[in-house]
Amino acid sequence: MGMSIRRLAAACGAEVIGADLVRPLDAAAVQQIHRALGEHGVLLFRDAGITPEQHIAFSRQFGPLEAHVVGEFHLAGHPEVFVVSNVREEGRLKGAVYAGQYWHSDLSYMSKPSLGSLLLCREMPEVGGDTMWANMYLAYETLSGPMKRFLGGLKAVHDYSHAYDTYFAALKERPPLTPEQKAKTPPVEHPVIRTHPVTGKKALYVNPGFTTGFAGMPEEESRPILDFLFRHATRPEFIYRHKWSVDDLLFWDNRCTMHYALADYDFTVRRHMHRTTLAGDEPF
Numbered sequence: 001m002g003m004s005i006r007r008l009a010a011a012c013g014a015e016v017i018g019a020d021l022v023r024p025l026d027a028a029a030v031q032q033i034h035r036a037l038g039e040h041g042v043l044l045f046r047d048a049g050i051t052p053e054q055h056i057a058f059s060r061q062f063g064p065l066e067a068h069v070v071g072e073f074h075l076a077g078h079p080e081v082f083v084v085s086n087v088r089e090e091g092r093l094k095g096a097v098y099a100g101q102y103w104h105s106d107l108s109y110m111s112k113p114s115l116g117s118l119l120l121c122r123e124m125p126e127v128g129g130d131t132m133w134a135n136m137y138l139a140y141e142t143l144s145g146p147m148k149r150f151l152g153g154l155k156a157v158h159d160y161s162h163a164y165d166t167y168f169a170a171l172k173e174r175p176p177l178t179p180e181q182k183a184k185t186p187p188v189e190h191p192v193i194r195t196h197p198v199t200g201k202k203a204l205y206v207n208p209g210f211t212t213g214f215a216g217m218p219e220e221e222s223r224p225i226l227d228f229l230f231r232h233a234t235r236p237e238f239i240y241r242h243k244w245s246v247d248d249l250l251f252w253d254n255r256c257t258m259h260y261a262l263a264d265y266d267f268t269v270r271r272h273m274h275r276t277t278l279a280g281d282e283p284f
């Protein structure tokens, strides 16, 4: 059976209908999904009642996976599955809590950031806990010519510690990175405007979670421009907001979108997700 693609919103996002999530895809289907990913930024596969092994096998067809640098949040026996969860068992959290509750692109703080992530919903509150994606092609395309030219010559600094110093600072469940974790995540520089290797389109590549400034510019110059870019990139018309159902699998492109997990639900209600993370290349 062939696959079909149906757009979910004007900004970005599309549903893939008829993809086999269990048996291997042929090369044409893998290519079709890669293209749709680059074009739509976020792909929804519904009713993905798959096991961790099947989730890993499905994901691997799109490239090698990586294990998260903060080693403690993976599924037992499966370093490829990063657990995003507020569920406690015997007082211990089963995964990364408060993950992604700020705009970010996964692993932008690595010299080779993630190509894309595949997040599978296991448990979800009845209301709340949506995730939003922003289309960073649109963010770039709607800038003025002079701003595009200015940003085109710049690199930005990305630093994982930034999220810990700001968003996680008051949270005892997310203690500061250890010296070993810090040593694995030194600040890195990436072009502010990157070219998507599949679509050839340009996208804005800075995010509030991890981007701290522009290379070679003092804070007082960087800050107002970054603040403008973050405000601009998160305009409502650039956003797809997903209301999760259990067994939804969302595959997003970290090269042309950023995302945000809404913390608007009752934290005593379980929200439990499994993520695989595709390795990526150096942005250009």
Ligand code: OGA
Residues within 6 Å of the ligand: 084, 099, 100, 101, 106, 117, 119, 129, 130, 131, 259, 260, 261, 262, 273, 275
């Ligand atoms: C992630 C993430 C968002 C969410 O897994 O990378 O940011 O809604 N999660 O859980």
Ligand code: MN
Residues within 6 Å of the ligand: 100, 104, 105, 106, 259
């Ligand atoms: Mn994320």
